Ligand SMILES: NC(=O)C1=CN([C@@H]2O[C@H](COP(=O)(O)OP(=O)(O)OC[C@H]3O[C@@H](n4cnc5c(N)ncnc54)[C@H](OP(=O)(O)O)[C@@H]3O)[C@@H](O)[C@H]2O)C=CC1
């Protein structure tokens with residue numbers, strides 16, 4: 001047991017944090033060695049097991065990430081962009097594999113993550129599920145095969161608590177569609193339509209976001225032409241798919257050369 005990779009989970013009390021904790025505790029390939037939450041959070045200083053409504057598990061929730069990163073082989077991080085940028089530097093200092101699921105990172109945030117990846121392994125993806133990463137490959141292939149007679153629209157739906165739009169997954173799908181077409185997403189993305197928008201531009205890749213209820217995550221990539229539509233769809237019904245992907249990434253990253261990787265690397269796509 002002691003030689004299994006030790007895992008720390010940041011944002012332990014969050015929706016993904018709690019799912020990651022259950023996933024690591026149920027795994028026979030890794031052990032949970034730490035849980036981090038925000039300073040001032042009610043869980044700090046308490047046993048994680050009791051915080052989650054169960055028996056004690058001997059892991060105390062801390063607001064001192066470096067202390068626990070230092071004894072870990074990997075950090076699973078689904079928090080906020082600001083927190084993730086800080087964790088990237090600390091995980092690199094501790095030489096722990098940093099698995100980043102956080103979405104909504106700015107160009108500036110991404111540059112800081114890339115700097116940390118010069119010293120340690122980072123696996124980052126806007127979606128860690130097997131199904132979405134397959135959909136990304138399919139989107140690239142379909143976009144390669146269809147010309148700009150087909151208008152590309154990415155439509156996503158998430159729960160009412162989600163704070164960023166378009167979702168990280170929608171952006172991954174948009175990037176894949178743009179790559180398939182041989183264009184840069186930033187040159188063709190149409191991210192906000194309201195009012196008299198004018199007719200759709202040929203070659204644009206449009207994004208729409210729905211927010212409501214408890215939707216875990218749904219994504220459609222629509223290729224719409226005159227007379228026909230091709231629709232690629234992924235529906236997530238359980239956050240366990242993201243947590244299992246993140247744990248797989250943490251295990252895959254052990255012993256890899258420093259650098260920034262994604263789930264396509266982990267899954268061998
Ligand atoms: N890549 C993927 O496969 C997936 C990515 N995500 C992404 O993961 C992120 C989190 O999603 P979700 O779990 O729903 O969000 P939550 O808001 O439920 O969880 C985020 C957690 O991070 C905590 N947090 C914030 N700042 C810090 C900090 N400085 N130190 C430690 N903890 C901190 C929050 O604490 P508090 O509430 O007290 O502020 C909260 O517990 C989002 O960016 C989401 O898009 C989600 C699912 C899958």
Ligand SMILES: O=C(O)C1=N[C@H](C(=O)O)C[C@H](O)C1
Nearest residue numbers: 103126127162167168169217
């Ligand atoms: O915030 C979420 O919940 C999710 N976020 C990710 C995203 O932004 O795409 C992944 C998943 O769709 C759930």
